[in-house]
Amino acid sequence: MRNGRSRTACDVAMRYLYTAIRTNPPAQVFAQLAFGFALADADPRFVGVNIAAPEHDPVAVRDYALHMQMIAFLKARHPKVQLSLHAGELTLGLVPSRDLSFHIRDAVQIAGARRIGHGIDIAYETDAPALLAQMARDQVVVEINLTSNAVILGVKGSDHPLSLYREAGVPVVLSTDDEGVSRSDMTNEYLRAVTEQGLRYADLKQIVRNGLHYSFLPGDSLWQDRPGGARAAACVSMDAPGCGAWLAKNVKAAAQARLERDLQAFEAGHLEEPLDLRVGSTVRI
Structure with missing residues (x-):
């Protein structure tokens, strides 16, 4: 305490996840990724690399497999850099059904992601039970973004795969995706987890523990x-x-x-x- 005021805010520590934009031309995406891997290797404030932007964008759809190969190539040269990749932020009607069948799988099995952002299309992935079993076994965590998924994809309530991941034993954490876009905060995400997904205190306790255990600290x-x-x-x-x-x-x-x-x-x-x-x-x- 100082002058009667709590200094809790002074205990906040910032870390950064470098993000490449998947809707740019391939050469530019590769340059962004290469810079991100080098930066995360050199500066401990940057804890890993991500790739984001609308996954249903025509360029993102066309180049998705290429992007995963780029990341795998760079990961082999920077093995200590952690990966948290937005993958499977898709649902029926956004892309042809064939493009719902491999995005999470490729992020995990080709790129080597340890965390998956969104993961909404998991039920449409080829051999989803085997993929879920692998993610549970290897503790590949899924970042659940309830507000973002409801606003951007219209996926909420029982349509959201949160319960599917939990039943399969895949570790999950709660995330806002982007507070500035969704106008949400973590308190609201936990509230939605209770009111829309039926989670109870024991579930929330496990999730908040997951948030640190699977972090890149x-x-x-x-x-x-x-x-x-x-x-x-x-x-x-x-x-x-x-x-x-x-x-x-x-x-x-x-x-x-x-x-x-x-x-x-x-x-x-x-x-x-x-x-x-x-x-x-x-x-x-």
Whole structure:
């Protein structure tokens, strides 16, 4: 506290995801991607590379496979650079049905994306069950953008594939896509998840943990495998000897430790009974 005012805002840390524009001519897209990979390799403020712009644009449709090959080519030369690719931001009526069958698959299997933005056309992908199983096994996370998908694609409620991803065990996070375009914020995205998708507190807790575990923050995770499961050996208990020093060396784990303390404080003040919210728990409130 300083002068009676909270300094919480001063704790906000910014990271950047470099984004190439998929509607430009191929040579320009490649130049943008090459610059983005080099930038992310050289500047730790840039945590990864993305490709965006309307996926149903004629140029984006025509060059989609080429773009994935470009990204794979550059990823092989910059293996430490992380990829979060907008893929599958499509629905019936926007593009011919054949173009609904491979965008997410190519982003995962050819480009090597660790995060998928939108992923709306998953049910139309060739052999969708096998693709979902792979994404669940490899923990390829899907960024769910409820407001954006409702406004831009008209996909909402039971038509949205959020429940499909969750039932398949694919990790998901909530995102705004673009606050300036959608006029939305993260609070509204969580509200929509509850009111439109039927998520409960246990679901939201898992999603907020996912947000840090699958982020591109540097360092090890607080969790050995999936968030909410077994903790890293150094911090099985927050009071364990050496835990503080280990957290100081791992930015991601330190952020997760702060989240766990915040969740514990929230639950102590707002929940009447303690909940067992471990991975696999069926408790819902």
